[in-house]
Amino acid sequence: MKRIGVTRTMALTLVGLLVSLMTWAQGDKANRPSPPAMASGKVGAATITINYGSPSVKGRPVWEATSTLAPYGKVWRSGANEATTFETDKDIKVEGKTLPAGKYGFFTIPGEKEWTVIFNKVPNQWGAFKYDQAQDIVRVMAKPAKSAQMNERLVYDVTGKGVVLKWEHVELPIAIQ
Template identity: 60%
Template sequence: MNVRQTKRVVLTVLALIVTTLSTFAQGDKASRPSPPATASGTIGGATITITYGSPSVKGRQIWGGLVPYDKAWRAGANEATIFETDKAIKVAGKELPAGKYSLFAVPGEKEWQFIFNSQTGQWGIKRGGDSNRDPANDVLTVNAKPDKSSMNEKLLYEVTKKGFVLKWENLEVPVAIK
């Protein structure tokens, strides 16, 4: 085997290794226990898209249990939930510029906070279990009132003409958008 053939074989092997490693690194997100989901719609001419991991109840107590009260939560599973709008909007009466944000929630028994954070792309929690949110990057915080709902086994977001709604277990939390 001459030098040219050897280089070709080495480059081919390296290309195969890199391709294999990148395939394994990405994995099949759809096969996760909390698969990715997307909710989208148009509100007042703005296209809203929410991308999140959708966990299931699986017999667990969600609110005040798996998801503690009064503590920032990634508003989904796996990576931090992403909220994207292509136009400036008003969320619960407050201005939110067009852009892409990580969406965090602070559930409470009687009131919730939703936090729009400019840092995106991070895993949703740190090793200790706290949310991976840097408060220095918070752009907007709004309050919302939870309501009882029928059972939703999987976490679900809906974008409606009035805003978005988080639904999971026996709660739904609407957030007004104009």
Template identity: 55%
Template sequence: MKNTRIFSLLALLLAFVFSTAVMAQEQKQKASPAATATGKIGDATVTVNYSSPSVKGRTIWGDLVPYGKVWRSGANEATTVTFDKAVMVEGKPLAAGTYSFYTIPAEDKWTVIFNKTAKQWGTQYDEKQDALRVTVSPTKAKAMNERLKYDVTSDGLLLSWENLAVPVKITTAKK
């Protein structure tokens, strides 16, 4: 009788340990986890949905993210930016809506692209669907960012990764 109880307790303990290990593996963070940045620019609410890759000791600019080529500005699905009101991006009008967000990095100037096809895999970019293209200047980041991140500030969007920051000036559109 005692042996049966001990065996039952041991079996229960082993089942608990095994199930805990399996759940921990399932909850392991993805290589490029989904992230969201949201905030107000004037009276417009802006939301950025993206996947956030890590530097992991790699050379990012000009290597992992090549210069002169369209980049999905995140990982996995295309990064999207949603505006609930019309805005001005670097002085150019952009209607309210959800856009995929791409860039063409260069050492001193970046092309920022808002594309009308929001729901797509990040590598399926079609230039014919561009709603707006603007040029911005990257800057040195205030601190090293291991993970790609977006911030919505009162001045616009800020993409930060590794030692680089890419500000995109956005204001509320004039009526």
């Protein structure tokens, strides 16, 4: 049997090809079906920044108890892919409760008439799979409203009065001072 020699150049080329293949296989986050998005703005003196994955409705039920996207009564990452993060550079009041300056995991529990809005001490996590209620720093309630228009893609707006989550035919305003 003839032995094939591998030169240093061939080995480095092979390693380079493997790294390139792995990078390609993971893909660019911007090419995900639910690409990353960011909303940022001022509420009073505070700068609010929300980072989230922006899923599309694609004809699927979103807010029903049987939905696989954001079912009523279950903790939702409030976006897609990684958990949504909420960051404020100053202490703020969210629906009347104090939230210290910092970066938080942002979760919600959708409901037909009222939602629980959650700011969790663990900002960097995948989805809500390891969500731990013991790590919540603030929980508030907010009332959803019917959106004036269909929002195919999930979007957050930071307004002078707070934050608004918009998706499908629902808007969830969250008051911030």
